[in-house]
Amino acid sequence: MVNKKRGPREGSPLPTKKEIVDYIAKSDGAATRRDLARAFGVKGDDRAKLRAMLREMDDAGDIDLKSGKRLAAVGALPPVAPLDIMSVDEDGGLLCMPVNWRGDGDPPMITLSARAAAKQKPPPGVGDRVLARLKPQGDDGYEAEVIRAIGKGAHRFLAVFRKETRHQKSAGRADPVERRARNSFTIDRGDERGAKDGDLVWVETKNARGYGPQRGRVVDIAGHIDDAGAYSVLALANRGIPTDFPQSVLAEAGKAHAPDMADREDLRETPLITIDPDDAKDHDDAVFAEPDPDPGNQGGYRILVAIADVSYFVRTGSALDKEAQRRGNSVYLPDRVVPMLPERLSNDLCSLREGEDRPAMVAEMVLNNRGVKTRHRFFRAMIRSAAKLSYTQAQAIRDERLEASSDISTLVGHLFSAYALRKEERAKRAPLDLDLPERRVLIDDTGRVKGVVKRDRFDAHRVIEEYMILANIAAAEFLERARLPLIYRVHDQPDPDHLDGMRDYLKTLGYSLINSDAVRPVHFNQLLKIAADREQKEMISEVVLRAQRQAIYASENVGHFGLNLPRYAHFTSPIRRYADLTVHRAITKAARLGKDGQSEKEAAALDDIAEQISNYERRAIAAEREATDRYLADYLAAHEGAEFDGRIRGVTKFGLFVSLDETGADGFIPIRLLGHERYRFEDEMHRLVGEQSGGVYRLGQVVRVQLAEATPLTGGLRFNMLSAPLPPEKKRKQKSSKHKTSVTNKPRKTSAARSKPKRRGKKNNAKPRAD
Secondary structure (H helix, E strand, O other), X not given: OOOOOOOOOOXXXXXXXXXXXXXXXXXXXXXXXXXXXXXXXXXXXXXXXXXXXXXXXXXXXXXXXXXXXXXXEXXXXXXXXXXXXXXXXXXXXXXXXXXXXXXXXXXXXXXXXXXXXXXXXXXXXXXXXXXXXXXXXXXXXXXXXXXXXXXXXXXXXXXXXXXXXXXXXXXXXXXXXXXXXXXXXXXXXXXXXXXXXXXXXXXXXXXXXOOXXXXXXXXXXXXXXXXXXXXXXXXXXXXXOXXXXXXXXXXXXXXXXXXXXXXXXXXXXXXXXXXXXXXXXXXXXXXXXXXXXXXXXXXXXXXXXXXXXXXXXOOOOOHHHHHHHHXXXXXXXXXXXXXXXXXXXXXXXXXXXXXXXXXXXEEEEEEXXXXXXXXXXXXXXXXXXXXXXXXXXXXXXXXXXXOOOHHHHHHHHHHHHHHHHHHHHHHHHOOOOOOOOOEEEEEOOOOOEEEEEEOOOOHHHHHHHHHHHHHHHHHHHHHHHOOOOOOEEXXXXXXXXXXXXXXXXXXXXXXXXXXXXXXXXXXXXXXXXXXXXXXXXXXXXXXXXXXXXXXXXXXXXXXXXXXXXXXXXXXXXXXXXXXXXXXXXXXXXXOOOOOOOOOHHHHHXXXXXXXXXXXXXHHHHHHHHHHHHHHHHHHHHHHOOOEEEEXXXXXXXXXXXXXXXXXXXXXXXXXXXXXXXXXXXEOOOOEEEEOOOOOEEEOOOEEEEEEEEEEOOOOEEEEEEOEOOEOOHHHOOOOOOOOOOOOOOOEOOOOOOOOOOXXXXXXXXXXXXXX
C-alpha cells in the first residue's frame, strides 16, 4: 500500500490525472480517497475538488471508483488477486473469475493457460481457488500465473438444470447463462437439491481437474426456464436486483394514508392532467398551463407541474426509505416493472389518478413572451387530475383528430402554446439533439415476444419533456439560492482525447468538428444537420453518442453538457428515482413546507447516496439490456438462416457487432468468419482492414447479414457477413454529399459452414442518460 504523505504541492493544490493513475497503480488496488488526499497533501475545500476530479476520471474511464470509496485502476484488478477457476476454453486454458469482483458489468477475461496450469502440483481445475499474478493482455483481459492454491472456490452462477437419466451418479447438468462460461457442469446425485428439468438454478462450482468433467452443486432455485418472464428473472437475478419487498416495508406501506389539507393549497378545481405512455400504470406528474393573468406579462404563460408528494409518505430513516435507497430506482424490463416503492404507494397513494384527490409538490413557473422563465415557486397542494391522457391522445386532441371536452381541449391548446414559446428559448440554448429512434419489445400473455415496434415520438412527448426539464431547472436554482446541499444530475463535457479520436474518424467520412476542447452541443448539432442532408444521421449520431460521457448523480455540480445547462436536478419522478426524493426533501426544508424535510444526517450523506444511486442506475440499464437481448434472441431463433439489413455498431479486434434495422437486435461476427484474408484492427479509425485487399469494415457501415445462430439462454446472436468490405480508402471515389458514403456491396459466399467461434461478451452500447 502506497500512502506516504508528500506534503503540500507547489502551484496546483491537486495532483494531476497522471499522478492519480500512477498512485493507484502502485497501491495494489487498496487505495482510498482519504489515502490519496493524504498522499498529496490535499486539505480543506480542495478535498471537494479532488472528489469531483475523481468522479470525472471515473466517468471518462480513467479509473474505477469502487464501493466504499475505494479506488482502482480502470479495468480494474490488482497485480495479485485470488481467482476462482470457473470454466475451460476450447484450447484447454482455464477461465477465471476474480473472487472479489464488485463491478457493475462483466469482469475482465482472465485466462490461465493449460501449460501454466500443468506446472502446478497438483494442477488446478474448475472449482479451485488460486492466488495469482495478473498480467494485462490489452483487450484480451489478463493472463494469470498461479502463485499458490488457496482452497476450493465458491463461484456462484445462474444456470438451467437439465435432468440426466443415463448415468447412475449424475442427477443432471447445469448450462450456465453467462456468455463466457463455455461448458456445462455435471450435477451429482444429491447435489441437485430438488431441481427439476428446466429449472433456473444457482450453482456453486465443485472441484474438477484438467479436461475432466466439471462439477457443481445447486444451492438455490430461481424459477423455471419455461415460466412467463423467465428472461427477465435471469436478468434481475444476474444483476442482484431485489424484487420482493421485506415484510416490514410492506407493513409500513400498508399503514400509509393520505394527508389532510393542512398547510396545502387547494388545486382540486384546477384542471391539471396527466400525459403518459399508453401502458403507464403510475402517474407521477400532472401539468397545467394558462396565459399569465398578470397584465404586466402580456403573451406570457403560467405553468404548473405537480409531482406526486412521495416524501410525505417516505420519511427519512424509515423502512420504506431504506428499501428505496437500497433499490435506487425502478427497473423497466420488456415484460414488467420492478418498482422502487411498494405498489400501495407507486400505483395507488402516490399515483395521480384521474378524479381522485392526491397530495402533490407543485412547481409554479412563469414564462415571458420569449419563453424565458422569469420566476418560480414551490408549494404543497392537493390536486385532482381532470383527465388521464396518453401521448397519442394528447397529440390527436391538438390536431383536432380526437374530440374532448372544451376544458380539456383548451388546456391541451395552452400546453402546446406555452411549449411553442419555450421551444424558441430552447433553440437559442441549443441542447444536444440526437433524437435516436427507440424500439419497444412487445410481450404477449405467455411471456413470448410478439413483435418489435419503433416508439412513435410526437410533439406531445416534447411538450411534457420540456415541462419536466423546466421544473428540474427550477428545483436546482431554488436549492442553490437557499444554499442547501442537493444531488445534481450532471453530464460532463466530452473527454478531449475522445474528441481527438472522433475528429480523426470523421475526417475519413468527409466531416469536420471544431478543433477545440471547448466544443459545445451546437457544434455536434451542426454536424448532425449535415449528416441528415447526406442521409447519414443515424451513423453520425452513433459516433457523437460514443463521444459523450455518462450522465450521473453528484453532490458537486459540473453542469449538464447534453442539455447545455449550468445546473440541473431531478425533481419530477420521486416514485421511481431516489434522487428526486432527496430533492423533494430539500425543497420541503428550504421552503418550510413541513417537518419531513432534509435532515442533517441525509445532507451529510448526499455524496455517498449520489454515488450509490448512480451505480444502481447502471445496474438497472444492464438488466434491461440483458433481458431485451434474451427476448430478442428467443424471437429470432425461429429465423436462423434468414437475411437482415443492419449497421455495424461496434468494431473490435475480435470482430464486428451488428445491429439489425428492424428489431435493433445486436449480434456478433467473429473476425475469422469475415473471409479468407487476415484483417487488421485500427482502433482509432473504428475499422477492420484486409491486409491483402485493403477492404474495410467500419463503424456505421450499412451491411446485410445472415443469422447463423441465436442462443436465447445467453441472449447471444451470431451473424455471417453477406456484404463485401468497402474498397480501400485510396481507391474510393469521393461521393456527392447528397449520397450515402457507406454502401452495401454485393453478397458473397459466407463461412457459415465453419466451426462455431468462441463466444465473447457483447459490446456495451448502452446510451448515456443525458437527462
